[in-house]
Amino acid sequence: MKLRELAERIGGRISGDPDIEITGVSGINDAGHGDITYFAEKKYLQNILSSNASAVIAKEEIAGLSGGERPAPMSVLIVDNPQYAFARALEVFYAAPAGLSGISDKAVIGSNVSMGGDISVHPFAFIGNNTALGRRVTVSTGVFIGENVSIGDGTFIYPNVTIRENVTIGRNVIIHPGTVIGSDGFGYVLEKGAHYKIPHVGGVIIEDDVEIGANVTIDRATVGNTIIGCGTKIDNLVQVGHNVRIGKNCIIVAAVAIAGSVEIGDWVILAGQVGVRDHIKIGSKAVVSGQSGVMTDVPEGEIYSGKPAIPHKTWMRAQSIFSKLPEYIQRLKELEKRSGRPD
Numbered sequence: 587m588k589l590r591e592l593a594e595r596i597g598g599r600i601s602g603d604p605d606i607e608i609t610g611v612s613g614i615n616d617a618g619h620g621d622i623t624y625f626a627e628k629k630y631l632q633n634i635l636s637s638n639a640s641a642v643i644a645k646e647e648i649a650g651l652s653g654g655e656r657p658a659p660m661s662v663l664i665v666d667n668p669q670y671a672f673a674r675a676l677e678v679f680y681a682a683p684a685g686l687s688g689i690s691d692k693a694v695i696g697s698n699v700s701m702g703g704d705i706s707v708h709p710f711a712f713i714g715n716n717t718a719l720g721r722r723v724t725v726s727t728g729v730f731i732g733e734n735v736s737i738g739d740g741t742f743i744y745p746n747v748t749i750r751e752n753v754t755i756g757r758n759v760i761i762h763p764g765t766v767i768g769s770d771g772f773g774y775v776l777e778k779g780a781h782y783k784i785p786h787v788g789g790v791i792i793e794d795d796v797e798i799g800a801n802v803t804i805d806r807a808t809v810g811n812t813i814i815g816c817g818t819k820i821d822n823l824v825q826v827g828h829n830v831r832i833g834k835n836c837i838i839v840a841a842v843a844i845a846g847s848v849e850i851g852d853w854v855i856l857a858g859q860v861g862v863r864d865h866i867k868i869g870s871k872a873v874v875s876g877q878s879g880v881m882t883d884v885p886e887g888e889i890y891s892g893k894p895a896i897p898h899k900t901w902m903r904a905q906s907i908f909s910k911l912p913e914y915i916q917r918l919k920e921l922e923k924r925s926g927r928p929d
Contacts, residue, residue, distance in 0.1 A: 587678075589641050589661055592622070596674040598643070602661025606640050611675045614639070622663070624672035635659060643668045643675065693725075702739065720757065732768070738794065750806065756794035756816070764801040767792070771805040771828025771846055784808060786828055793817075799824065799840070808846075815852065833870065851886065 590604035609620035614630060617623040617639035624643035625634045634642055641661040645668050665671040689695070692709035699713055702721030707713065711725045714732045720739035725731065728746040735749055738757035743749070747761050750768030761767070773784035788807025792798070792814045799822035804812060807829045814820070815834040825843040826832070832844075833852035841859045844850075848862050851870030862868070862880040869886030879893040889898040896904075 589622070589663065592675060592678065593663055595678055596665075596671050598663045598665035598671060600661060600663055602641070604661070606661050608641060611672070611679050612639070622675060624668045624675075626668045643671045696733070708745075714751070744800075752789035752806070753792070754789065754811075755792045756796065758795050759792055760797040762798060762800040762802075762822070765798050765803070767798075767804045768806045769803055771808060773808060773828060773846070788812070788829070790814075793834075796820070802826070805830075805846075821858075827864070839876070 587608055588604065589600055589606050589608055592608055593600055593604070607620060608622050612618070612621040612623055614623050614625070614633045614637055617637050619638055619640055621639045622641040622643060623637060623639045625631070626645065637659070639660055641663060643663045643665060645666065646664060663671065686708050687704070687706050689701070689705065689707040690709040690711070693707045693711045693713070695707070695713050696715035696717065698716045700718045702719060702723065704722045705719055706724040708725060708727040710727050711729045712731065713719070713725065714735065716733050717731055717735045719725070719737045720741070722740045723737050724742045726743055726745040729743050730748045732749060732751035732753070734751050735753050735755070737755045738759065740758040741755055741760070743761045744763045746763050748766045749755070753768045768790050770786045773786065774781040775784060776782070786806050786808050788809045788811055790804055790806050790812045793816040795817045796814050797819045798804070799820055801822055802820055802824045804814065804826040805828040806812060810829060812826065812829055813831045814826070815832055815836065817835040818832055818838070820838045821840040823841045824838050827844055827846035827848070829847045830844050830850070832838070832850045833854065835852055836850060836854045838856050839858040842856045842862070844862045845864035847865045849867045851868060851872070853871045854868055855873045856862070857874060857876035859877045860874050860880065866880065866883050868874070868880065868884040869888070871887045872884045873889045874880055874884065874895060875889070875891040875898065877893070878891050878895040880890065881894040884890050884895070890896060891898045892901040892904070
């Protein structure tokens, strides 16, 4: 389509030729003739100026960013949020392929199952008794859905997902392959020298617009519910323990492990490989940096780092000191020698 047609669909104003043909969407370094790419940080300016792309999505005109040294080599679609507009352009040019529609005769459907319109249940899926599926739900091949499960409108479940009994899933949820929702929590009590399993009879509630990555495990509550709040996005290989409550619009990055009964507020970010011990609270809008170990409560709006996690500025100062320890030890030894003290 022409650049002006793309602008009509995703928004923005054009600097340059509005009638240039756009045939695809690509990253800066891979873009060729006919592609549109995007530019969000000034450090990539040189990449844009040497790119073969036909157009670029940017927050402001490239010529202005380059200080007028030379004009942008391609047309510019100027928007408020280039990365968002780039995502919209990808949707326009690379629409998801239509999957199977209807209910396969090779799926296993239990009794008293209600289904909304435009539903897709693929071959070899299993749906247990007393389950309700809303409109436009997709259940892919190899999915297991247990009894007394509710799944809201527009939810897409990729292959080989397991959803056990007494799980409630909201609208427009995306669940990627291999994820298990509603597995037993890790709970045992020591009795007479043996680990006695604590029954987990609660459920899981996944609210609307949540996305759950591949091979995520979300344990059911001992009693009550494990809850994932509306709009939260969970990356691959994340463990969410029993009775955890995660608020709205959180970002949980890959390989995070959250122990049981943790409470996480809204808009929290847990970066990759963060470990969170049980029964603590992380306040809304807090950020925990990658590979940190959270052992105490994190106040609202704070940034924590390290093992154990402490306020980020304190951790940065401590890291600076840690890197100089060999130097400090050598200086201490020299002072001891001067004072005549033995090593």
